Amino acid sequence: MDIYSKMSLLFHNDDRARQVIRTGRLNMPYYSFRGQEAIPSVVCSQLRDSDTISTIYRGTHDMLAKGCPVDKLWAEMAGRVDGTCKGKGGPMHITHPESGMMVTTGIVGSSMPIACGLAWANKLNGTDDVTVAFFGDAAGNIGAFHESLNLAAVWKLPVIFVCSNNRYGEHTKFEETCAVDSVATRAAAYGIPGHKVNGNDVVELYNVTQEAIDRARAGEGPSLIEANTFRFFGHVFGDDDAYMPAGEKEAAAAGDPWPNYRKFLTDGGYASAADLEAIDEAHKATIEAAVAFALASPWPDVQEMYRDVYAEELVP
Amino acid sequence: MDIYSKMSLLFHNDDRARQVIRTGRLNMPYYSFRGQEAIPSVVCSQLRDSDTISTIYRGTHDMLAKGCPVDKLWAEMAGRVDGTCKGKGGPMHITHPESGMMVTTGIVGSSMPIACGLAWANKLNGTDDVTVAFFGDAAGNIGAFHESLNLAAVWKLPVIFVCSNNRYGEHTKFEETCAVDSVATRAAAYGIPGHKVNGNDVVELYNVTQEAIDRARAGEGPSLIEANTFRFFGHVFGDDDAYMPAGEKEAAAAGDPWPNYRKFLTDGGYASAADLEAIDEAHKATIEAAVAFALASPWPDVQEMYRDVYAEELVP
């Protein structure tokens, strides 16, 4: 039920974000994750508050699933003073350490080296906390991926590398830029477990992530999970998707995780439609309130230019 | 015989370089390749003049094996105007395009991306020339390795990645920094052939490099060769080798390729000791002449500071 709740929150949040942007009330680059909801929902359902994550520009779902407050997230997307980062980071750099959401990066691949450090800290602290690095399929071709997986393996770091393979890096197909047919294959180059799973299938994903998280908590080192999925709204919201072969998106719709999981729960008698609707409605209300909160929040003071550059405030 | 000749040249050149440095006649950082002679000798014996190579600071053997003139090489190491690069590059940056020796880099890993470009040029030119990128085992952990192998595989570039695994990166053992027991294992992450061979065994090496070069010439794409070997004079000449376990160097001496190949040739009746000695003596004479040439060559004019920064000479 926790998983469903997360998925529902994510689904509705994305829906609302696109709508608010479309109606011109927010002006930001928005990288919709629609279609990828299952991955962070499942992964984060198995994480503690003290576990940490790092993610990417297309990471709002990861943040929400990890527990980042919806209202502060919206205020940050709106560039307001009540945002997680006082409006200074924006949608690509949301951070919320209280919920373990340590860093969001806009540089492809860079969530991974930093995740190694977060995990190293867990290890040095002698806890069994773990760290998850979220990233995309095309990030599997950049140097930071290679170095991080090797380092994590050599140091046996408690980190789980979760690759959301949505088949595209911007407008370029996975096959055109990656020499092997699966990112998970590359785990062998680091002597670590590599799992290729249907990232839209909650149960499959659950089992694999549990294994990887257990392994990390047990001090046995990192794992790589490739969760295959699809993004329904292109690279950045507003993109035209002429680069996609006709019918690809339609075909992918059959795997859309939120409706499927909903159906799975109701068909299997795990939950009633009414129960789920109640969850949905509660989230919608939360999101509505968050949007209102965000748009009512003041702009940051210009003096913020000089704050947080260093610990000590600068003199203009 | 060509292979023996190259090995002999390399062996004696290194010997002389260490001697000249020890006696204070040359002052330069020198990364001795002693023990690794077989690798470039075999590889370059199968290359044409129009094939290109890129190598690293520990690459004098690669250059000589590819045909870089001995006298110009020495003059460059001496920082003189008759050096390959007029003394401006030095031992870590020797270049000699006439012999296909395109670039020597001091940055770990960087011989590989540039080799991709040299190979891409071959392909665009429609020739069946190939490019060899030489590098060390510890370079297998840097991002440039990963990106280059993937790019070469995706673009099917005629490039052969030759890793001389001498068990150490500076003072750190291979096992301590690489998560798998062989660099060649990583070829699978790029869907290309990966060969792990005894880099001191001329015959084994010959077969494998022939296969890789043929494949590249045929337009079938890159290969990765890991040639296992040993460096007898540490990282940089003058190092103390306290970091090496006692006896390791002595044990490795049994695999020293030059004496072994010499013995192989004479024992097998492929050549007489006298023949080989004649080759050795000829090389020694060449080297002697090169040292004299280098030390007699004038220093570059200070005006060289302003030349070759751009095509057009700068005004001081």
Add this chain to the structure above:
Amino acid sequence: MSDKINMVQAINWAMDDAMAEDKKVLVLGEDVADHTGGGVVGITKGLSDKYGRERVVATPISETAFTGAAIGAAMMGFKPIVEIMLMNFMTVCSDMIVNHAAKLRFMSGGQTSVPMVIRTMTGPGMGSGGQHSDFMEVWYAHTAGLKVVIPSTPDDAYGLMRSAIDDPDPVIFVENMPVLWNPGDAPVRGSRIPIGKAKVIREGKDVSIIGYGRVIQNANAYAAKLAEQGIDAEVIDLRSVQPWDVETVLASVEKTGAAIVVHEAVKKFGPGAEIASTIHEHLHGRLRAPVVRIGAKYAAVPFSNVLETASVPSMDEIEAAVRSLVGVPA
């Protein structure tokens, strides 16, 4: 010349014309081929359809490898135009740019050279935040062996791109994102603008405003307003940061006796420091006041629109500087 086009189109034309004339010209970078959209903002549109996917290649997200590939191909006589999508991403492949592209000619004693162009976009004003907006041209201008060009109009962009492609050395070509779609005079196809030659975009006698990129065009528009108030500013668009046109700048400041240097890069340790220092070195005793430098605030580029706007040089800052230099009270 009366037709209007924007910079996206002008740069596209320059690459198109160069590719048509010389088959050694190559284009590579993420998404640059037509089946991948012809670049994220369409600057390379049509090129792969016209010149083939051998010469126009969509790369993996591997800036080190594909910049290296461009370097290698350039050493072999090709003329690659490599796109590193945004300037901040150049940090992942600075080794290739700084240790290799810039230095290979010198370190090889002139035996090899790297005639390549690195195209990159950047600029605050798009709400992209701290990792997608930086102007880092001073890094590359400080690195001997590179040239750095930052055009501000479509026709300049065309002519400078043609010169950059012709150039025997590596040129970093910075595209100012917020003005990419501004219309401007269409270039004469085939024309060149020499790298290192500034353009006096407005003549004046009271003060010299020197800069490049979007902000100098803004300053120029502003100068017309100042003129109504009797302040006659000369406005100089440097167009390239390295080499920069010392001669034109000194001639102007010698005439006006006062200078403002303005750019969107951070002021501290920014390009303006070199320009201001040079002016002082040559015109000591002939300046009414010290050269005023205006640049971005010393911080990462903030996301929030109010802060993003506050981070870059404003017309108010320029106006205040002009007034203080010409001695007119506000």
Add this chain to the structure above:
Amino acid sequence: MSDKINMVQAINWAMDDAMAEDKKVLVLGEDVADHTGGGVVGITKGLSDKYGRERVVATPISETAFTGAAIGAAMMGFKPIVEIMLMNFMTVCSDMIVNHAAKLRFMSGGQTSVPMVIRTMTGPGMGSGGQHSDFMEVWYAHTAGLKVVIPSTPDDAYGLMRSAIDDPDPVIFVENMPVLWNPGDAPVRGSRIPIGKAKVIREGKDVSIIGYGRVIQNANAYAAKLAEQGIDAEVIDLRSVQPWDVETVLASVEKTGAAIVVHEAVKKFGPGAEIASTIHEHLHGRLRAPVVRIGAKYAAVPFSNVLETASVPSMDEIEAAVRSLVGVPA
């Protein structure tokens, strides 16, 4: 204070003392552990034997990954000292330094911070050529969020390293290779030197020579010779480039009326431009002549000894500048 030690030892002491006091202090980098030699030149010798291989870690050659690891650990409250062996190698992980370490505090609105030290060595004079000798401090000084320290003596190195480790923000600590083994006064263990405070190493009234690193120590030695000829130079060692001590510099130049700024980084678009511009901005009309900037030639660092020597600021250049500023003929 009469004991003499060198900078290798001083930096080692600083790390040793910090590690003893605070178990959050970590050391990582290539070869830094004792079983791997305690660093290429032995600066980290003894640390892993003393504090264990958990806290002192020899890394793979993966600058991006291990700098990232240091950033992550720093965000979690550790104080990593990461060694990037030579400054030119920082180009392979500039993304981590510039887009992340420098900006995370700002972009997170102060929620996270990166209290780490990046140690790196560099400097022409070792015959290492174009890819092992660059001074790139201007890159990092231009990037808001970083501090840049370049000590010139063992006791400064100790005190500045202690401050760098204490600092709540990322500090780049540049070690000048050719002077690493020069003996100097031993530091008082436990002492700190504040980052951003210059040291007047020689008082004088005729001209201010301002700089940092090896070249300012040379200039200081030289000033004694000039004194014999009646030229009384004030010599200021900045010790840190960002922040730099504007106050001390301005006070000195106000007194002497003339300034020379000298560093081993390339002159063009170098750190000296910021310093010179700032001096002009504040002391216009009170300078006998424009500030003289002396830096490395605009080229890669050449290998050949004669060229390498010619590439860096020479005492002749400084002398010529001093003489022209004080009006004494040669």
